[in-house]
Amino acid sequence: MITRESLILHLYSEYERITKEAEAHPSMDDEELDRLFYNRRDKVEDCLMALPCQTPADFAAKVVVATARGGVLPDWERGPIWIEARNLIGGAA
DSSP states (O other): OOOOOOOHHHHHHHHHHHHHHHHHHHOOOHHIIIIIIIIIHHHHHHHHHHHHOSSHHHHHHHHHHHHTTTTTOOTTTTOHHHHHHHTTTTOOO
């Protein structure tokens, strides 16, 4: 069976690719890393997060991105990922 990757998963793959490139880059200069990687990754993240989830995998990808790969937790009340989560479960919680 052939399945098509959703746009969110496509953007997530790009987000991860850029992240891995940045992590492998020898520079420790924040400005250089921003210019080469993180500014571009931020644009990918903005596009990804703006899209509505169509599948559980879409939501999982958005959680990974929204939490900086599990490093931070967005605010429960105002964090876009938690707002979307509540909407996906019918506003419960």
